Amino acid sequence: MPIRVVELFAGVGGFRIGLEGYPRRDDANYNVVWSNQWEPSTKTQHANMVYENRWPNANHCGENIEDVIENKFDEIPNHDLLVGGFPCQDYSVATTLKNSKGLIGKKGVLWWSIEAILRRKAENRPRYLMLENVDRLLKSPSKQRGRDFAVMLASLNNLGYAVEWRVINAAEYGMPQRRRRVFFLAYRNDTEIYNRILETENREDWLDSDGIIATAFPVREISEQIKRGNVEGDLINISEEFNLGEKNSPFENCGLMINGEFITVKTKPYYNGLKQTLGSKLINTEEVPEEFFIENEDIHRPRGWNYLKGAKKEIRRTREGFEYNYGEGRMIFPDALDNASRTIITGEGGKSPSRFKHVVEQNGRLRRLTPKELERLNMFPDNHTELDGITDTKRAFFMGNALVVGIVRKLGEELSERINVDVNQEQFA
Template identity: 65%
Template sequence: MSTNKEKLKVAELFAGVGGFRLGLEKSNYEVVWSNQWEPLTKTQHASMVYEARFGAENHSNQDIATVPIEEIPDHDLLCGGFPCQDYSVATTLTNSKGLKGKKGVLWWTIHRILEEKKKKPRYLFLENVDRLLKSPAKQRGRDFAVMLQSLNDLGYAVEWRVINAAEYGMPQRRRRVFFIGYHKSTQLFSRLKSSDKQDWIFEEGTIADAFPVREEQNPVINHFELNNDLVKITKNFNKNGKISPFENTGVMIDGRVYTVKTYASYNGPYKVLGDILQNGEVTQDFFLSEEDKPKWEYLKGAKKELRTTKDGYQYNYSEGGMIYPDPLDNASRTIITGEGGKSPSRFKHVVESDRGLRRLTPVELERLNMFPENHTKLEGITDSKRAFFMGNALVVGIVERIGKSLYKKVF
């Protein structure tokens, strides 16, 4: 890494085991503060791994909602993969400074930092599951509209894209929405404002530079204004709409949304599940026992059967079969948090090896998310917990490429 270039200072929220940090620090970014807090467990396993890899200095293991703003140092970039929840705004509270969302909804902890920081971060880099663009079911896209409008109120423009890592040669089919925010004080905000929005989406934007999309002839870009009242958006946005107005790609600036469906453009090498396997290095406990194999086959297989609830109600249940074992000549299916442990499961990966059928190891799961090998290996951390970390993590290669693109555009 060149040391004569200016570094962008980063605050990493919902840090997990450090996926954003790993990707960004491959370019000229410096994490000056991080926070990881798991509310449902006494032992803070992810924070333990984070501190073991990056040190305890400037790392917070405290509920982010209770961290005083003055304890968070000034930074250029705020990043994090925040949990997907219901973002709905409750009401305008007469005894508050303005709008407050549901208590415990973590989007509003990001909002609080951006609202209360005297020196606001110039850039945002956030990640979420792609259903954010479509939730909730009765008001498709409302949650994303609330989020975009709240950022607009705080002086940010936003560009977003749903990226499937496998479509750009990475070894896992993991689809997530990534979005970049530009504060109105930045040159990038001004450039986006004066740009042809179609050109920005397809060529000029930070994400388009990192992850090219196909040139479409006469693409249909949907554009609309966000109502600038968050309570009205909460109550009325796309009420009874069957589909979300938000496509997989778009920008929002000054409350105006431009959104279009895009398709990946990539002609480089592809990694597949077979490329990441630890051939010959796997211990026996990862192999399926003979007694469990029928259960695995049943769970993975197609079903049409009559089932009965605890109350005695009978219903017809059906589901399609899954490819079993997982094919080695394609990118893997998405890793889930329940990937660890010996118990048979429909959703855990099973691969064929020269010694028989087996589950994936923690190192293989790390490789699928492009983490360093044994990044999560630590005394007191079980294999199941390591698998849980990777089910929650992001693909480091995506962060690395968007981070490089953003740095290049800032400087």
């Protein structure tokens, strides 16, 4: 029986591609039964246009998820796995809802949409979660390190989940982009996986070898310095008091939480397979539109490519006239083709020179990366985001917001293997 999936903050479908494939793999054990994509800051919903074009017959919703939860909650079907990559925001607890609906944060903070779905599903809440965020989540905010992640862990603990997490750099496991993101999996307290964690005598073994993330993405070693802590209790207290006054976050790049208690350690990746490179993802020169090639005058002009990519030590001035010393190191220019690419950013598109855009040399000419190449670096199908009305700059923006789908595929395959041996599989809510 396929694992029923709800995909939130779907973007252009990275989680769906990782779990189902595109086109759908014959051996896919996942079925996305409902998805949602809404970009609050734009009038035209470009990502939603792409999603609906690629999955025209899907049960997809292009409305504000907060409005759906408030006014159309019954349209969200029961499901086994909830997935989503949501923005890193301020997750502090802001207020208490009346009528015993629980605790929420600020409106527009999308973690609380996830929490609301889990809470309101009550007896039918999903058995598993797979979520993704930027790795700074583990250290945010700067004035109370680790509070945001602690609030999330406490929320999931109160809802009856165990959680394991790992910061994964895709390139360290042979994928073509150096993109670091924190992935975390959660397991409801009536699943076999939850019970296995509960019965594990040395829980660091789960992080080292026994866990789902450790199996999908092996580690060479874990640090002997194991940190322990607690996120059990009232969310307001966690929000206001967790790690208050401490300089560093207690959360390392790997960890496990169950029954409100967490352990966390530093890990080093282990991988000895083939490694994909930026050069291996380039299209042939004759396929590249002329607009992507860089004119020589743009390389050498003031504040051109050479300047922006180069080292700097200079005096700068604020709008108020305050002068300060500014310095930064040289970036590799053009980008090395024999290594994985740097992280794709949302500002990758457009002709203007930039310190952070990729520039490659091909057949003696410098050029920017095309949308197809950016898709390949995130392991999307070629031209997945190509659509009338969608500019190349917007396609680059999509890839700056996307995840490396190869990570989702590997996590999904391992999770599916574990679920298949779950003695309660046939009792999916």
